Amino acid sequence: MSDLAMKTVHELAPMIERREVSPVELTREALDRIKSLDERLHTFITVRGEQALADAQRAESEIAQGKYRGPFHGVPMGIKDNIAVSGWPTTNASLLMTDFITDYDATVVERLRGAGAVIVGKTNLHEWAMGSTSDGPLGTTHNPWDESRVPGGSSGGSAAAVSASLIYGSVGTDGRGSIRMPSAYCGVVGLKPTYGLVSRFGELPPTSSNNDHLGPIAKDVRDAATMLNVLAGHDPNDPTSIPSKAKDYTADLGRGVAGLKVGVPLNFFFEQATTEMRTLVMKAVETLASLGAEIREVRAPSLEYFPLASTTSVNEAASFLLPFARKGPSAFGDQSIWERVVVGQLLSKDQISRGARLINLIRQEFLSLMEQVDILAMPTTISQAFPITGARDREADKATALTSPFNFLGMPAISVPCGFASDGLPVGLMLAGRHWEDELVLRVAYAYEQATSGGYVAPAIATSGNK
Amino acid sequence: MSNDTLRELMQLYVGADFGEVELERLRPLVERHFERMRELQKLDVGGEDPRTMPYMFDRRITP
Numbered sequence: 001m002s003d004l005a006m007k008t009v010h011e012l013a014p015m016i017e018r019r020e021v022s023p024v025e026l027t028r029e030a031l032d033r034i035k036s037l038d039e040r041l042h043t044f045i046t047v048r049g050e051q052a053l054a055d056a057q058r059a060e061s062e063i064a065q066g067k068y069r070g071p072f073h074g075v076p077m078g079i080k081d082n083i084a085v086s087g088w089p090t091t092n093a094s095l096l097m098t099d100f101i102t103d104y105d106a107t108v109v110e111r112l113r114g115a116g117a118v119i120v121g122k123t124n125l126h127e128w129a130m131g132s133t134s135d136g137p138l139g140t141t142h143n144p145w146d147e148s149r150v151p152g153g154s155s156g157g158s159a160a161a162v163s164a165s166l167i168y169g170s171v172g173t174d175g176r177g178s179i180r181m182p183s184a185y186c187g188v189v190g191l192k193p194t195y196g197l198v199s200r201f202g203e204l205p206p207t208s209s210n211n212d213h214l215g216p217i218a219k220d221v222r223d224a225a226t227m228l229n230v231l232a233g234h235d236p237n238d239p240t241s242i243p244s245k246a247k248d249y250t251a252d253l254g255r256g257v258a259g260l261k262v263g264v265p266l267n268f269f270f271e272q273a274t275t276e277m278r279t280l281v282m283k284a285v286e287t288l289a290s291l292g293a294e295i296r297e298v299r300a301p302s303l304e305y306f307p308l309a310s311t312t313s314v315n316e317a318a319s320f321l322l323p324f325a326r327k328g329p330s331a332f333g334d335q336s337i338w339e340r341v342v343v344g345q346l347l348s349k350d351q352i353s354r355g356a357r358l359i360n361l362i363r364q365e366f367l368s369l370m371e372q373v374d375i376l377a378m379p380t381t382i383s384q385a386f387p388i389t390g391a392r393d394r395e396a397d398k399a400t401a402l403t404s405p406f407n408f409l410g411m412p413a414i415s416v417p418c419g420f421a422s423d424g425l426p427v428g429l430m431l432a433g434r435h436w437e438d439e440l441v442l443r444v445a446y447a448y449e450q451a452t453s454g455g456y457v458a459p460a461i462a463t464s465g466n467k
Numbered sequence: 468m469s470n471d472t473l474r475e476l477m478q479l480y481v482g483a484d485f486g487e488v489e490l491e492r493l494r495p496l497v498e499r500h501f502e503r504m505r506e507l508q509k510l511d512v513g514g515e516d517p518r519t520m521p522y523m524f525d526r527r528i529t530p
Contacts, residue, residue, distance in 0.1 A: 305510060307503075308503055308506055308507045308510070309507075311500070311503055311504075311507075312507070322481070322482075325481070325483070326481060326482055326483040327483075328483075328485065328489060329489065329492075339492070339493065339496050342477070342481055342483075342493060343493065343496050343497060343500050345480040345481045346476065346480050346497065346500060346501075347504075348504075351504050351507060351508075354507055354508070354510070354512050355507065357512040357513055358507070358510065358512045360513075361512060361513065
């Protein structure tokens with residue numbers, strides 16, 4: 001194996017364009033790495049090597065003819081297995097869906113293919129994208145930093161595969177934190193864009209249309225911004241997609257944070273995190289201050305009631321799974337999903353309405369808050385990745401406690417690695433911004449990343465066997 | 468909550484006839500759910516007048 005696998009998309013792209021790196025060789029190497037490492041990590045549900053090599057060959061021919069399409073041309077990528085890829089199964093990591101095949105691509109897949117990306121396979125997830133372990137009936141994904149730990153979820157396979165350099169990026173889905181939380185646990189970058197910015201057409205099932213977002217999981221912030229350039233934009237196939245101005249999300253990355261007001265929401269976010277997590281994230285905030293940002297402590301008192309409001313949204317996701325749930329818990333590998341689906345049916349119209357109004361009140365509070373500051377900085381998770389065994393403990397239940405408010409609020413939020421806990425596991429700094437200011441969120445994350453790690457840090461398993 | 472009540476709830480809201488084992492498993496979850504909904508019910512989330520509702524300020528729909 002070469003050290004090409006350790007590179008980012010923005011490092012590789014000029015080499016591919018200059019024809020110093022062959023997409024076919026790159027794809028072959030990615031497939032070899034998946035073959036050798038995925039027996040341990042189980043990050044993929046489906047790998048389509050022959051098709052990937054054919055796509056890579058096509059990319060190589062186009063580039064040779066001077067038809068270079070951009071940074072993803074000829075680059076091996078993954079897709080979470082609740083997103084449609086034409087002719088491939090979309091399993092949702094459920095035994096009920098192993099033969100479910102669509103004859104169309106999701107819009108994000110179509111856009112990545114249009115940018116010349118080589119889709120090598122579909123990554124594991126928590127069953128039905130409703131959990132934080134990615135330990136399910138179609139395989140148990142392991143955290144590349146410590147194989148006894150979960151990678152997080154639900155986009156656990158995507159985050160672990162990117163972390164272990166099996167692929168150069170993946171598209172995840174995030175209904176309560178399913179991009180950001182596994183990204184934090186696996187030491188990579190995950191962005192939940194503003195609600196409506198990235199099409200959800202082809203996410204199957206569309207479990208939670210009020211909260212779900214699709215977005216990039218990448219090795220570093222620049223790659224996440226580069227992916228967003230491809231993924232973002234209005235899609236008439238998705239009724240929740242919102243027309244917005246096309247932007248180059250990499251354009252402002254180097255502008256720094258001097259003069260920006262960074263809000264630190266001590267209540268709710270810092271209160272729930274472990275002492276070690278609080279210490280690491282406060283150190284990250286100090287780094288932003290040292291770069292010229294103005295730090296302000298802020299409070300969002302209404303978040304105290306957020307768990308009550310989020311309970312009322314279970315019903316939306318549950319309706320898709322009700323036919324299976326009626327058959328009993330055995331239809332689910334993670335039987336807590338059955339419990340949530342069944343109990344979710346007991347919500348009354350009045351309770352759902354009150355929950356929606358409570359969310360609106362919280363949203364108003366955040367709109368006021370974001371008039372005082374430009375960005376919010378807080379821990380992505382309450383703790384680092386927890387052990388696979390005993391994963392139905394409090395840690396699993398609370399894994400998305402800090403990420404989920406931003407799903408309901410629709411604000412863009414990113415998780416960027418901010419060091420390691422004492423047990424060697426990565427920790428995430430979450431940055432959230434105003435609606436439609438995804439570029440500012442990326443800019444602050446980039447400034448922090450460049451001032452600290454400098455970018456992607458590979459776990460030992462990723463470099464094992466490298467020449 | 469008796470098993471009969473729980474069974475009726477499941478028949479009415481879920482459309483399923485679960486056995487005793489499933490009902491026993493669901494009981495604490497259903498009780499917790501009702502407790503949380505009582506808490507939600509107690510909250511003042513604004514009046515019933517639709518003119519007081521803040522839909523106009525939903526920035527998600529105004530990029």
